[in-house]
């Protein structure tokens with residue numbers, strides 16, 4: 001159970017969205033006061049008040065991930081809801097959307113309620129289950145979308161992620177169905193016939209390595225079809241992990257036409273390229289595949305100009321035996337929750353392409369809006385204003401760290417940034433006024449402000 005926050009925190013000298021320093025006071029689960037530095041009255045009261053020296057730290061609204069694989073139920077050897085949500089908190093997140101490709105698949109009200117409850121009991125972040133579009137992700141029969149929407153989990157995002165809803169009739173029906181409860185279909189855009197046996201991006205490198213290629217058109221053809229279907233039906237479409245320059249162009253065109261489409265890019269597609277396949281290290285095997293430097297530039301441009309709405313991690317932990325094997329046999333996917341903010345800082349903020357206010361949009365308010373979790377008692381992605389829920393992330397943009405998968409909170413070690421130095425570090429995360437991370441270390445629910453269990 002999430003317990004009510006009892007400690008009052010004064011975040012002394014924090015810079016909301018990278019602006020001028022203030023004292024941010026978190027009390028009673030909300031942002032209670034925003035005062036000039038040193039002026040917050042709560043600071044002097046001692047009793048139950050913790051002053052956090054936030055000098056130089058940027059305060060962001062708690063991050064929201066629209067695309068996380070938590071693996072429970074079914075693959076608890078790779079990740080559990082406990083370990084995955086602890087990793088999320090460590091990465092500055094206060095809410096995640098848990099993808100449906102579990103075992104069993106999250107295609108019924110029963111399974112999504114189980115995931116939602118386990119997330120709530122773990123207490124690290126709000127867990128919003130994604131419901132499957134089709135029964136068993138088999139692409140044949142529509143799952144019980146309405147029952148999942150009406151369940152305690154209040155599902156609004158539906159996806160067969162890992163698989164593409166390639167049947168246009170099924171996609172059309174799903175788009176029609178979700179309109180009834182303002183839901184969205186999040187598509188994993190991969191034309192299956194064009195990607196049979198595909199191992200990496202189709203291009204110069206795949207030809208050299210002799211690995212079967214995954215052409216850009218396999219992604220773009222589905223996105224083009226889906227934006228037209230969304231227009232025809234008058235429904236809401238979300239494009240998962242967009243990765244090619246052509247996909248950016250199609251989404252830009254669709255938005256220009258007024259089609260209700262949103263799109264996400266992953267941190268890894270903002271920086272890594274298919275050159276990394278040359279070492280045959282399956283850590284770099286992911287779906288959609290790492291693309292070319294031109295694609296990386298195009299997705300950065302698309303994120304900067306608002307064509308791409310959000311950054312979503314596609315955190316995809318895998319057990320060692322599924323990655324410690326030859327490339328062709330390895331599973332697709334890489335972890336991302338604990339490096340996402342740093343990669344966005346490196347590629348977009350430190351390059352002058354996004355401000356911290358933009359980061360708050362692409363990693364918090366926009367994903368919360370797309371997932372329809374931006375209202376009500378547990379609202380996420382809200383502005384840092386008095387009276388709003390105290391979901392706050394403190395990041396030190398001047399910090400530098402070398403990524404070590406073994407030292408992360410996620411139960412898996414398949415980070416593509418192993419050994420790389422990244423800028424920025426999450427110093428603290430607050431979920432409705434309760435610290436889930438302090439001094440860079442996770443604080444379990446029920447522990448006091450110094451991380452000691454009461």
Ligand SMILES: NC(=O)N[C@@H](CC(=O)O)C(=O)O
Pocket residue numbers: 069101161162163188285286287288314316317332333334
């Ligand atoms: N991204 C991946 O390479 N893998 C994801 C599935 C997916 O996001 O398509 C997974 O579940 O492992």
Ligand SMILES: [Zn+2]
Pocket residue numbers: 161162163188240241287288
């Ligand atoms: Zn996917």
Ligand SMILES: [Zn+2]
Pocket residue numbers: 067069099161162314316
């Ligand atoms: Zn995914």
